[in-house]
Amino acid sequence: MSTTAVGQQNQQQEQQQSQQQRGAENGVQLQLVQPLNSDNNNIQVVCRFRPMNDMEKTQSEKPIVEFGENQNCTIKTRRSVHNFTFDRIFNSETRQEDIFNVVGKPVVEDVCKGYNGTIFAYGQTGSGKTFTMMGAGDSILGYSEHPEFKGVIPRSIDYLFRYLESNSEIKFAVSMCFVEIYMERIKDLLDPSKKNLKIEKREPRGIIVSGAREERVTSAREIYQLLKIGASNRAIAATKMNEESSRSHTILIVMVSQKNITTSETKFGKLILVDLAGSEKVKKTGASGSTLEEAKQINKSLSALGMVITALTDGNSKHVPYRDSKLTRLLQDSLGGNSRTTLVINCSFSSFNEEETLSTLRFGERAKKIKNKAKVNRELTAKELKQMLEKAKEEVNELRDIITGLRNKQIEESRKFDEELLENSHIKQEIEVVTKEKEKLKEIIEEMNEITVKQSTKTSRHRSISISSSQKLFNPRRLSMFVSRSATLFESGGDSPMSACTANDTSEAIFDQTGSETSSIGDDEGTDYAELFEKMEVEREKTESKNKALQSQVSSLTADNFDIEQKNKELKEQVRILEEINKEMEQEHIRMQEELLLKQKSLDSLEEDLKKSKKNETKWKKETMELSEVFNKTVQSKVRESVRNQNSLSGNNKVVEMLTLEIKALTSQVSFFDVATRSAFREKFGTLAYSISKSGVVKPEEIFPINNTGAASPNSKERVFTINSSLKQ
Numbered sequence: 001m002s003t004t005a006v007g008q009q010n011q012q013q014e015q016q017q018s019q020q021q022r023g024a025e026n027g028v029q030l031q032l033v034q035p036l037n038s039d040n041n042n043i044q045v046v047c048r049f050r051p052m053n054d055m056e057k058t059q060s061e062k063p064i065v066e067f068g069e070n071q072n073c074t075i076k077t078r079r080s081v082h083n084f085t086f087d088r089i090f091n092s093e094t095r096q097e098d099i100f101n102v103v104g105k106p107v108v109e110d111v112c113k114g115y116n117g118t119i120f121a122y123g124q125t126g127s128g129k130t131f132t133m134m135g136a137g138d139s140i141l142g143y144s145e146h147p148e149f150k151g152v153i154p155r156s157i158d159y160l161f162r163y164l165e166s167n168s169e170i171k172f173a174v175s176m177c178f179v180e181i182y183m184e185r186i187k188d189l190l191d192p193s194k195k196n197l198k199i200e201k202r203e204p205r206g207i208i209v210s211g212a213r214e215e216r217v218t219s220a221r222e223i224y225q226l227l228k229i230g231a232s233n234r235a236i237a238a239t240k241m242n243e244e245s246s247r248s249h250t251i252l253i254v255m256v257s258q259k260n261i262t263t264s265e266t267k268f269g270k271l272i273l274v275d276l277a278g279s280e281k282v283k284k285t286g287a288s289g290s291t292l293e294e295a296k297q298i299n300k301s302l303s304a305l306g307m308v309i310t311a312l313t314d315g316n317s318k319h320v321p322y323r324d325s326k327l328t329r330l331l332q333d334s335l336g337g338n339s340r341t342t343l344v345i346n347c348s349f350s351s352f353n354e355e356e357t358l359s360t361l362r363f364g365e366r367a368k369k370i371k372n373k374a375k376v377n378r379e380l381t382a383k384e385l386k387q388m389l390e391k392a393k394e395e396v397n398e399l400r401d402i403i404t405g406l407r408n409k410q411i412e413e414s415r416k417f418d419e420e421l422l423e424n425s426h427i428k429q430e431i432e433v434v435t436k437e438k439e440k441l442k443e444i445i446e447e448m449n450e451i452t453v454k455q456s457t458k459t460s461r462h463r464s465i466s467i468s469s470s471q472k473l474f475n476p477r478r479l480s481m482f483v484s485r486s487a488t489l490f491e492s493g494g495d496s497p498m499s500a501c502t503a504n505d506t507s508e509a510i511f512d513q514t515g516s517e518t519s520s521i522g523d524d525e526g527t528d529y530a531e532l533f534e535k536m537e538v539e540r541e542k543t544e545s546k547n548k549a550l551q552s553q554v555s556s557l558t559a560d561n562f563d564i565e566q567k568n569k570e571l572k573e574q575v576r577i578l579e580e581i582n583k584e585m586e587q588e589h590i591r592m593q594e595e596l597l598l599k600q601k602s603l604d605s606l607e608e609d610l611k612k613s614k615k616n617e618t619k620w621k622k623e624t625m626e627l628s629e630v631f632n633k634t635v636q637s638k639v640r641e642s643v644r645n646q647n648s649l650s651g652n653n654k655v656v657e658m659l660t661l662e663i664k665a666l667t668s669q670v671s672f673f674d675v676a677t678r679s680a681f682r683e684k685f686g687t688l689a690y691s692i693s694k695s696g697v698v699k700p701e702e703i704f705p706i707n708n709t710g711a712a713s714p715n716s717k718e719r720v721f722t723i724n725s726s727l728k729q
């Protein structure tokens, strides 16, 4: 912003007026000046075109913008045509006042209702951001004082105080911080020794500049004085494009705390007003040396702003890179957070800047899609806190019951589990016993099998032998031979028919063999092997089926065990989570109790104050009454005196004037009283004023300019009557 003298301002005013005229001549209509819809949670984007500057005019540059009817415009560059629509589009003739009415007013009103509000201006260097935000003013002041050229910031400040003061129901406190982001460092413009401040999130205020000087202010004028101090600490440089280019992002933060005296509701609103540094093409601006370095840093933070907007609007990004620059971190609440935000994009009208204008308009188009989540920053009342505490207590109790239930369930389950384990161990023992029995049986079976195999071999051999022997023996011819030989041998003194047979015939040997084998079988006579074998088979099958049943029992028990263990684990986890929740709730409970205690304390102290003021009130009332008694007597005696002197009251201007002066003096004495006492006082003396007014010399309003006197009330009328009659006496 140039160091303007009033002369320059007048020149600009003239320029603006002639442009307005030309605009009208060209048929360019002023855009609607309806305030923006503040209930909309989308970021509101308005676009403002500045008139062509001297350089653009001397280079015979042409306008590239055509305005449509529905807040849209067409940009016709040398190569292409582009259409854009915004919430509002302002042409170069739009007045500063209209911009404020559309942009500033609704945001300021929102802040007074307890919302956070942000207005920030974006655009290429020299496009009119400072003109829009601060106005065309004195760079020594930092803002414009000229009524015509005042920007959004001074107008918002004026309006804020007007708005707050108009509401007698609220008590408010306003404070402000004024910082700039220069070369990625936050500098306190109210205390330039603080050059690298940090950004923090601290509830209920949200994002704040930690350590920045915060000044309490009670009027717009005080803010202006601080802005003046801040302006003298700002970083500004001349570039080819702008005589006084802002080389930093300037941020004014105004905080408004308010309390409704009727409802005790406490609210907090934060107004952030940002004049961004301009994006620039270093070639065009002719930046070099430190200005070039500044330009790089400016472009870097603006591209971080662009990245944040992309992340917020492309629908794919999970992460929004707010922390990539100081600017985006500071504007975190304003972009996609708890804020009602309006972006003003400033553009040039001329073909000289067509690329930059297109890029600015595209930036605005993307920002339009950002959705914020604005809410009223309200502090809870003691009553609400109490209710919340009660609710939290109930929840804690419910959770406690659940935990106790779960614990009991867990105890029950683990008892069951132990029982089952015990049962399992019995079964295991049984299984062991059965397994041992099985082993034994196996051994027996094997032994028996061996014997059976042996026996069956023998049996089969014996059978074959006996079959062949019997075949031999029972052959009638051989049998008769055998019998006769035996008899002969026996008769000749032989040993036996058997030996005779052995000696003479192979059949004897066979017979012997058969006989001995038969006798060896005869040793085991009485044993029924088949039966034994069958029994064993039955026994084995029984054991096997018992075994199988046991095994299936074991496997089902093992599965059950697993389930129980699993269940037990889950239960333990549930109990752990619930215990954690319980802990958190208990902590919350403690925190709320502490908060409640604090509230209670402040309520107690308020009550104490109230008691004191009531005491004082009674005292004052008494004093007032006494005073009024004395006063009444004096006045009455004076009036009587004048009546006695047979002067008509209406004719005695001097007496009335004197009385009036006395009443005024008394009224001013009681001006520090509270409302009730004052009105009691007025009612009392209003009567008198009424009677004086009857004289036609002085009107009651002149005596009691704030009130209509008590004359209108029946009470007062009665008293007037009394006084009048007492005067007549």
Ligand SMILES: Nc1ncnc2c1ncn2[C@@H]1O[C@H](COP(=O)(O)OP(=O)(O)OP(=O)(O)O)[C@@H](O)[C@H]1O
Pocket (backbone or CB within 6 Å): 001, 002, 016, 049, 050, 051, 053, 092, 123, 124, 125, 126, 127, 128, 129, 130, 131, 132, 136, 242, 244, 245, 246, 247, 276, 277, 278, 279, 346
């Ligand atoms: N709408 C407008 N009507 C008349 N003059 C304007 C308008 N907008 C800007 N100007 C003038 O244009 C010049 C540059 O404007 P300004 O300093 O506001 O730009 P800027 O965007 O803040 O630039 P930078 O980013 O370099 O700080 C100033 O002299 C200003 O008075």
